Amino acid sequence: MLDRPQSQALRAFWTSEREAMTVGGNPEQDRARRFRDAALPHLDEVFTLARYLLRNPADAEDAVQECYLRALRHFDSYRGPAMKPWLFAILRNVCKVEFAQRNRPDAAAGGGETETAAETPPLWQEDPASPEAALIRVDENGFIRRLIEALPQPFRETIVLREVNDLSYQQIAEVTGVPVGTVMSRLARARSMLQSAWQAAEGTTP
Amino acid sequence: MNCADCEVLLHALIDGELDAGHARDVEAHVATCAGCAGKLNALRAMRDALAAADLKYAVPSQLRRRIEAALPLLSSPATSVTHRFWQPSRRAFFGGFAAGATLSAALAVGAMLAVFRNDQEVAIADQVVSAHIRSLQAGHLMDVEASDQHTVKPWFEGKVDVAPPVIDLTAQGFTLLGGRLDYIDAEPVAAVVYRRRKHAINLFVARRLGAEHANMTASSLQGYNIRHWSSGGLDYWAVSDLDPLELNEFVKKISAALRPFGQS
Numbered sequence: 001m002l003d004r005p006q007s008q009a010l011r012a013f014w015t016s017e018r019e020a021m022t023v024g025g026n027p028e029q030d031r032a033r034r035f036r037d038a039a040l041p042h043l044d045e046v047f048t049l050a051r052y053l054l055r056n057p058a059d060a061e062d063a064v065q066e067c068y069l070r071a072l073r074h075f076d077s078y079r080g081p082a083m084k085p086w087l088f089a090i091l092r093n094v095c096k097v098e099f100a101q102r103n104r105p106d107a108a109a110g111g112g113e114t115e116t117a118a119e120t121p122p123l124w125q126e127d128p129a130s131p132e133a134a135l136i137r138v139d140e141n142g143f144i145r146r147l148i149e150a151l152p153q154p155f156r157e158t159i160v161l162r163e164v165n166d167l168s169y170q171q172i173a174e175v176t177g178v179p180v181g182t183v184m185s186r187l188a189r190a191r192s193m194l195q196s197a198w199q200a201a202e203g204t205t206p
Numbered sequence: 207m208n209c210a211d212c213e214v215l216l217h218a219l220i221d222g223e224l225d226a227g228h229a230r231d232v233e234a235h236v237a238t239c240a241g242c243a244g245k246l247n248a249l250r251a252m253r254d255a256l257a258a259a260d261l262k263y264a265v266p267s268q269l270r271r272r273i274e275a276a277l278p279l280l281s282s283p284a285t286s287v288t289h290r291f292w293q294p295s296r297r298a299f300f301g302g303f304a305a306g307a308t309l310s311a312a313l314a315v316g317a318m319l320a321v322f323r324n325d326q327e328v329a330i331a332d333q334v335v336s337a338h339i340r341s342l343q344a345g346h347l348m349d350v351e352a353s354d355q356h357t358v359k360p361w362f363e364g365k366v367d368v369a370p371p372v373i374d375l376t377a378q379g380f381t382l383l384g385g386r387l388d389y390i391d392a393e394p395v396a397a398v399v400y401r402r403r404k405h406a407i408n409l410f411v412a413r414r415l416g417a418e419h420a421n422m423t424a425s426s427l428q429g430y431n432i433r434h435w436s437s438g439g440l441d442y443w444a445v446s447d448l449d450p451l452e453l454n455e456f457v458k459k460i461s462a463a464l465r466p467f468g469q470s
Contacts, residue, residue: 036277038428041339043273047265059268068273083429084447144259162221163253164261166404168449169223188217195252 035075037066038083045086045165053095053158055149067091085171088161094173147197155190162187207235212242220246220253224450257403331434331443333390335427338408340447341386341397347406348384348399358385362396368440369394370411373463380407380456400456407446407456414441422457424450433457437464 046067050060067090071078078086148156148164154176161172169187173180215232218224222233229285236243280284341347350361359372365387374382379402386397414436422435431453433444444457 032277032369034428036274039337039344040274042429043265043270044262047269048263057266060263061266064265064269065273072277082426086429139250141259141261144256145261148261156277169218169221180274184214187221188214191217191249191252195248198252205399 031075032072035072039071039075039087042084042087043068045084049088049160049165050091050095051166052149052156053092053153063091063094066094070094081144082171084165085167086173088165088167088175143201147194147201150197151190151193155186155193158183158186159190159194207231207244209235209239211238212239213245216242216246216249220249222452225440235399313419322377330390331425331427331432334432334443334445335408335412335430337390337397338406338430339428341388341399341408342406349386351384353382353384355382358382358398361385362387366396366412368396368411368413370440372398373460375400375456375459375463378459382458402446402448402452402456405446405448407444407448407453409460410443410445412441412443415453416440424454426450435461437461 043064047064049059050063050067054060054063067087070086070090074090114177130163148160151159157176158172161167161175162169167175169180169183172183174181177188212232212235215224215228216236219229236246244300315373350358352358352361353374353376355372355374359369362368362370362372362385370385372382372385376382381401383399383401383406386399386408388395388397388408390410390412393412395410395412398411400409422433425432425434430445430447431450433442433453433456435442435457442460444453444460446453446456448456
């Protein structure tokens with residue numbers, strides 16, 4: 001997702017940041033230390049969300065790197081209370097902007113439900129006898145991950161934020177920029193879709 | 207309550223988002239309605255299956271290294287000396303505000319630092335949170351791993367200058383995982399480790415040198431919630447990424463259990 005010039009810009013940014021540090025002294029060091037302590041523990045969580053939003057490991061890596069770059073840049077404006085939702089909101093914007101540029105609405109965080117559903121054949125319609133389906137059942141974690149990934153975007157995002165990233169309704173509402181009521185209805189919808197997909201997939205196993 | 211209302215609230219119920227009154231209403235309806243009871247059971251079953259599965263992805267190590275390496279270098283010796291100078295010590299904080307003058311002097315020197323460290327409670331909270339984060343990062347949450355309080359408590363003997371109360375709250379939803387020796391500003395403190403679902407809770411216990419400070423203070427830093435109170439000559443810090451209400455519940459249960467020991 002990040003092309004080469006962007007990577008170079010990233011490197012240049014870190015370097016200039018480092019130089020500023022040697023000149024500027026402690027406040028900058030302290031800022032960097034606080035950023036590291038605050039943001040790095042959430043790296044796995046941010047990457048997890050990126051994987052579910054983008055459904056592609058390479059794109060997820062680029063998005064996470066860009067997310068941390070932006071987070072450090074805007075760390076001074078961070079006022080808490082919770083670091084994780086703040087990082088998620090940044091990640092979501094990264095995904096949105098990148099994919100709007102590529103004109104691939106389905107992968108964007110705000111992508112439409114119908115396009116996604118049309119592009120991704122639901123898992124439960126796969127031939128149950130296919131070797132792939134057999135393989136899925138071997139790995140329960142992989143099986144559930146794929147069920148979640150097959151959900152259309154706003155529902156996938158909401159259930160991942162709730163069940164995998166463990167955010168409260170209020171935090172999900174803040175990250176996704178919708179009212180709590182919308183979070184609740186999306187979550188209910190997501191669970192009911194997941195439930196039927198699950199039952200259908202269970203039903204196809206011999 | 208009708209079934210349509212109930213169906214929406216079932217989700218909030220299993221997510222722990224309902225207040226006690228609504229939760230009672232929903233439970234009362236479920237008790238009399240087989241349809242909604244079935245839905246609740248199905249939702250709970252799915253919730254449990256999701257909770258049991260490992261649905262997280264670990265960040266690839268080369269990406270982690272890339273991000274870590276890109277962060278400005280932080281551990282040069284000159285820096286740590288300076289940090290020491292203006293960071294209030296645990297003893298200073300716990301034992302009244304003897305170091306206040308030193309701290310103020312340090313702050314006067316670096317006005318920028320005052321923005322972050324103008325409050326000793328925040329400063330010590332920062333260290334407590336850092337200790338919590340370290341315990342999670344290093345994969346070194348426990349030195350002694352036991353769910354039995356009679357194994358954990360004696361382990362601290364001779365390692366710290368306090369005998370921390372170790373209370374088993376497993377039956378009340380907070381699993382005792384074990385204990386750890388930790389350092390806050392180079393002073394050894396006892397850390398008793400609990401778990402609620404997938405959240406680790408560190409309960410730091412240290413000797414109190416100053417006046418009693420019975421009221422609990424609540425704060426949050428870097429996304430972690432902190433509860434601080436003192437009782438029976440000991441200072442307690444509970445730190446977790448757990449929901450604030452659940453952390454309050456934890457503190458309430460710990461405090462309630464302390465009373466029979468005469469540590470009110």
